[in-house]
Amino acid sequence: MVIKRIVSKYLQSNMYLLMDNDRAIMIDPCISEDTYQYIRQYNIKLDYIYLTHEHYDHISGVNWWKERTGVELFCSRKCAQNIADSKKNMSHYFDIFCFLQTWQAVEEEAHTSDYVCTAERTFEDQYITKWIEHEFLFKELPGHSAGSSALVIDGKLLFAGDSLFRDYETGLRLPGGSEKLWNEVSKPWLWQLPQDMMVYPGHFEEFRLSEYKLWGDNRKDL
Numbered sequence: 645m646v647i648k649r650i651v652s653k654y655l656q657s658n659m660y661l662l663m664d665n666d667r668a669i670m671i672d673p674c675i676s677e678d679t680y681q682y683i684r685q686y687n688i689k690l691d692y693i694y695l696t697h698e699h700y701d702h703i704s705g706v707n708w709w710k711e712r713t714g715v716e717l718f719c720s721r722k723c724a725q726n727i728a729d730s731k732k733n734m735s736h737y738f739d740i741f742c743f744l745q746t747w748q749a750v751e752e753e754a755h756t757s758d759y760v761c762t763a764e765r766t767f768e769d770q771y772i773t774k775w776i777e778h779e780f781l782f783k784e785l786p787g788h789s790a791g792s793s794a795l796v797i798d799g800k801l802l803f804a805g806d807s808l809f810r811d812y813e814t815g816l817r818l819p820g821g822s823e824k825l826w827n828e829v830s831k832p833w834l835w836q837l838p839q840d841m842m843v844y845p846g847h848f849e850e851f852r853l854s855e856y857k858l859w860g861d862n863r864k865d866l
Contacts, residue, residue, distance in 0.1 A: 645778065645797075647844070650676050657701040658846055660803060663688060664776050670715070671795070671803055672696055672846060673705035680712060691775070692765070694782075695719035696805025697792040698726035699818075700735040702846055706761040716764040720784050723791025724763035732820065735759035783833065787826025788814055796837075802853070803844045808834065810843070810851040813858055835859070 648661040652674035660671040661679060668683065670693045683690060690713050695703055698719075706727075709715055719727070726732040736757050771782040781796040788806045795803040807814055807830060816823045839854040 647801075648679075649844070649850075650674065650679055652676075652701065652704070656847055658844070658848075659705065660844060662797075664778070667691055667776060669694060669775060670709065672702040672805065673709050674701075675705045675708045680709075683713075690715045693717045694795060694803075695723055695727070695763075695791075696794065696803060696807070696846060697789045698723045698733045698820075699789060699806070700733050700738045700759060702805065703727055703733060703761060704735075704759070707759075710761075717761065718765040718767075719763050720782075720791050720793045721766040721768050722784070722786075723789075723793065724766045726789070726791050726820065727761050727763065730758045730760055733760065734818070785830040785833070786822055787816055787830045788821055789818065790820040790822070792830075796841075799838070800841060801844065802837065802841050804846070806846040808843055808856065809845050809848055810855050811848075811858075831859075 645662055645664045648663065650659040650661065651657070652659060657674065658672065659674045659676065662669045662671070666687060667689045669691055672695060673693055693706060693709060693715055695717065706717055710717070730736040738757070767782055769784055773780050778798055782793055783796065784793045785807045786792055792805055792807050794805065794807060814826065815821065816826055837853060839852070841853045842850055843853055844850045
């Protein structure tokens with residue numbers, strides 16, 4: 645399987661394209677004409693889009709990709725509820741949030757403050773399936789947002805969205821975030837994953853789980 649990372653223009657969020665045997669899965673899409681032309685050039689079939697959570701910087705390309713490919717969207721049920729509300733998906737506040745984070749104004753045509761999208765397929769708690777010859781485990785990880793989840797592939801790769809970064813604490817203070825659920829539900833599940841697992845986050849570069857040091861000496865095997 646080939647993993648292609650595309651970094652969005654604003655806030656440098658990661659979109660991932662997972663490719664195998666002329667088929668692909670997309671994670672957290674942004675608008676990317678180059679990626680679209682790449683898919684067309686190599687006649688790659690996009691099977692579905694998966695969202696790690698509902699925040700605008702990770703869903704901004706959903707409608708754009710749907711219009712061009714007819715692809716269906718898959719995410720947690722809570723994520724699906726929140727992407728249909730511009731305040732809950734944060735697009736309503738994106739202009740000022742982007743400016744405060746980057747000191748860069750958003751081009752008018754690049755963003756609408758009432759952005760919403762729709763998921764055709766959802767799951768609750770966890771969902772296991774096969775894609776080509778790969779085992780996919782989707783797991784809800786509340787904490788960063790109400791609709792956060794992660795994807796584990798073949799027990800070796802973790803697509804964590806904004807739930808895990810190598811050098812930064814997980815943000816739990818945005819609307820819908822929950823320190824309680826993070827500590828009681830999501831953190832223990834992440835603790836028990838293999839330390840050699842490769843993590844692909846929603847921002848910044850990939851890392852091995854063993855490189856994450858912010859849990860300190862309190863990490864334990866469950």
